[in-house]
Amino acid sequence: MITQEDLAKKLGLTRTTVARALNGSKDIKAETKKRILDLAEKEGYQKNYLGSYLAGKGKKNIYALIVKSLNEEYAIQIKKGLKDIQKELEDFGFKIKILETDIKNIDEQIMSLKNILTKNIDGLIIAPLDKEKIKKILTPYLDKIKIVTIGETIENENLFIESGYYKSGRVAGNILSTLIKKNKKILIFDGGDDRISSKKYLEGFLSQIEFSLLKYKEPIFIENMLENKNKLKEYIDEDIDGIYLNRYAPEIIEYLKSENIINLKIVTNGFNKKIEKMLNNKDIIATVSEDFYEQGYYAGKNLFEILYKPNLKKPQNYTTKINILFKESLVKLGDLK
Amino acid sequence: MITQEDLAKKLGLTRTTVARALNGSKDIKAETKKRILDLAEKEGYQKNYLGSYLAGKGKKNIYALIVKSLNEEYAIQIKKGLKDIQKELEDFGFKIKILETDIKNIDEQIMSLKNILTKNIDGLIIAPLDKEKIKKILTPYLDKIKIVTIGETIENENLFIESGYYKSGRVAGNILSTLIKKNKKILIFDGGDDRISSKKYLEGFLSQIEFSLLKYKEPIFIENMLENKNKLKEYIDEDIDGIYLNRYAPEIIEYLKSENIINLKIVTNGFNKKIEKMLNNKDIIATVSEDFYEQGYYAGKNLFEILYKPNLKKPQNYTTKINILFKESLVKLGDLK
DNA sequence: TTGAAAGCGCTACCAT
DNA sequence: ATGGTAGCGCTTTCAA
Numbered sequence A, B: 001m002i003t004q005e006d007l008a009k010k011l012g013l014t015r016t017t018v019a020r021a022l023n024g025s026k027d028i029k030a031e032t033k034k035r036i037l038d039l040a041e042k043e044g045y046q047k048n049y050l051g052s053y054l055a056g057k058g059k060k061n062i063y064a065l066i067v068k069s070l071n072e073e074y075a076i077q078i079k080k081g082l083k084d085i086q087k088e089l090e091d092f093g094f095k096i097k098i099l100e101t102d103i104k105n106i107d108e109q110i111m112s113l114k115n116i117l118t119k120n121i122d123g124l125i126i127a128p129l130d131k132e133k134i135k136k137i138l139t140p141y142l143d144k145i146k147i148v149t150i151g152e153t154i155e156n157e158n159l160f161i162e163s164g165y166y167k168s169g170r171v172a173g174n175i176l177s178t179l180i181k182k183n184k185k186i187l188i189f190d191g192g193d194d195r196i197s198s199k200k201y202l203e204g205f206l207s208q209i210e211f212s213l214l215k216y217k218e219p220i221f222i223e224n225m226l227e228n229k230n231k232l233k234e235y236i237d238e239d240i241d242g243i244y245l246n247r248y249a250p251e252i253i254e255y256l257k258s259e260n261i262i263n264l265k266i267v268t269n270g271f272n273k274k275i276e277k278m279l280n281n282k283d284i285i286a287t288v289s290e291d292f293y294e295q296g297y298y299a300g301k302n303l304f305e306i307l308y309k310p311n312l313k314k315p316q317n318y319t320t321k322i323n324i325l326f327k328e329s330l331v332k333l334g335d336l337k
Numbered sequence C: 001t002t003g004a005a006a007g008c009g010c011t012a013c014c015a016t
Numbered sequence D: 001a002t003g004g005t006a007g008c009g010c011t012t013t014c015a016a
Helices: A004-011 A015-020 A032-041 A049-056 A070-090 A106-117 A131-141 A163-180 A198-210 A230-236 A251-260 A273-280 A292-306 B004-011 B015-022 B031-043 B049-056 B072-088 B104-117 B133-141 B165-179 B197-207 B230-235 B247-256 B273-280 B292-308
Strands: A062-069 A096-102 A123-126 A146-150 A159-162 A185-190 A240-245 A266-270 A286-290 A317-318 A322-326 B060-068 B096-102 B123-126 B146-150 B159-162 B183-190 B238-243 B264-268 B286-289 B315-317 B320-328
Touching: A015 A032, A032 A273, A049 A292, A049 B049, A062 A070, A062 A106, A062 A292, A062 B015, A070 A096, A070 A123, A070 A292, A096 A106, A123 A292, A131 B159, A146 A292, A159 A292, A159 B159, A163 A185, A163 A266, A163 B165, A163 B320, A185 A198, A230 A251, A240 A251, A251 A266, A251 A273, A273 A286, A286 B146, A317 B238, A322 B165, A322 B320, B004 B015, B004 B031, B004 B060, B015 B031, B049 B292, B060 B072, B060 B104, B072 B096, B072 B273, B072 B292, B096 B104, B104 B133, B123 B292, B146 B315, B159 B292, B165 B197, B165 B238, B165 B264, B165 B286, B230 B247, B238 B247, B247 B264, B247 B273, B273 B286
Parallel strands: A062 A096, A062 A123, A123 A146, A146 A159, A159 A317, A185 A240, A240 A266, A266 A286, B060 B096, B060 B123, B123 B146, B146 B159, B159 B315, B183 B238, B238 B264, B264 B286
Antiparallel strands: A286 A322, B286 B320
């Protein structure tokens, strides 16, 4: 490993000057800087970030602005991931301040962001609700603050963690298709747009479903679903062998059971405690979801690397893993023996 | 953060003495040691491993003894994981020497291990073929060498990464069950024991399958499968709607197609390039497999932590994630837009 | 059995 | 614009 000291010796300079060149100080003659940088390049110098950290003791100011959705599991898992990576890196003084706002309250997120920006901040993790507004607000800070976005890109961030809801929908479509009896149909339920996942799930699902499987040309949409569950029954008949859901699954399934409509093959997108229970009950055959824990963990980990490792070709994009869960997926290996 | 210096001051000692107590040196009076350790405990002292590393420049000698199986993907993925984590930690001088031996050659692994042990080695990652022999060989080294095992435990290692083949088999059973038409049967194929996964996959699968789905009481076993594929045909008739495979899947499916036996629902355990192709061709509906990349990555990462972070409550056990793959799982999100 | 001092690779601050 | 020096938290070597 080649050090700043090594470079200094070869050029007849001191470490201090070399460090200055490497850290982009302007208190240095352009020519000296060039000589140093050229040699560093030639010798394949890589800054040791351990030394940097220890010397700098650089406590970075990092915020994560996450979103509480109808599916509580979403925020819980992301937070868990953030906290785990924080713990792993605590020896670096790596600490993330987590702020949560409500998914339905776009302005709350904007306000929260503006508030954070009044402080001295080095890194930001955000799941933007209103992409355009957030982008506009952040633009002036882009060279000061390292940014990781989750779910939605603002196009100038250092890393965008993509959720792949569309793909999850496709996979769900793939699975449900294989389950349906010949000449039977499926019912597709449109849960509306939650500004995060629902719409994209549905689009992906539809892209996978063959025309012949459709009972209705359009997905079923029921206004104020939770109050109007009884309307669902109108759409169900002998033809139908399966249902796709991505919102209100617990409520809808509960309702169907109460009406004694059973034995339908149900595949969902998303995961939370209720869906887990329904899988266990065999009310649902399979669900397809993103690994939100991993999103939090990966967001934190990468922000750390971007912040602490100066010589890093930064990752541009990352797509979350997609998990397919059947009932048996939930069983812990330890419980089997 | 409390430092050794802090402890020294409070006790009226020097850093050196404190360090000695903390590092378990014997050149120290028992009483002094106790005073230091007690205070450290009380103050919640945690050694900063960055400082340790930088001071010690402790190049550790680490070996990984992995196994080349019939499924080449197994070793490829584990190696990839090992290399990725190595790269991530290279600033710590973390480097793993990877040695591969053949899965069928148990003695080769033993020899390779014995050879390694003649060297000065700090950490070892191993996927033991003969558990008992390996255990016996390693016993005398247990306090000198930190050990991570993959797939099979030797009971005294620092971390055992469990593969969960049994569970994978269960999940495969779960999936195939949901796919089979009423009153139809499945054919279960016994691929024999490869000392890694096959047998466990099959056991798991069987545990999940209801009696009513079985066509034959016992899984079909065909000696020298690859030469005797034609025997398979004897077992297939109108009753059968699905097949379970965990070895020789490509060869068997190729054969069935050549005999014009199609439209059977096939679910497999395991993953490699050939299975990927069959999923894409819809020859297979789903496959259930372990994330071997993760096993390598996690093995390396944890060995690092055990080796470099002295104050660690070490993890005892880790079960690999299990992936269910349908055709659409293979599509890259980027290709969809 | 304890202490003093040097040094790992780097940053930060002061002096020139 | 450049250099000198101290120090981050720790290990290691030598001296007492």
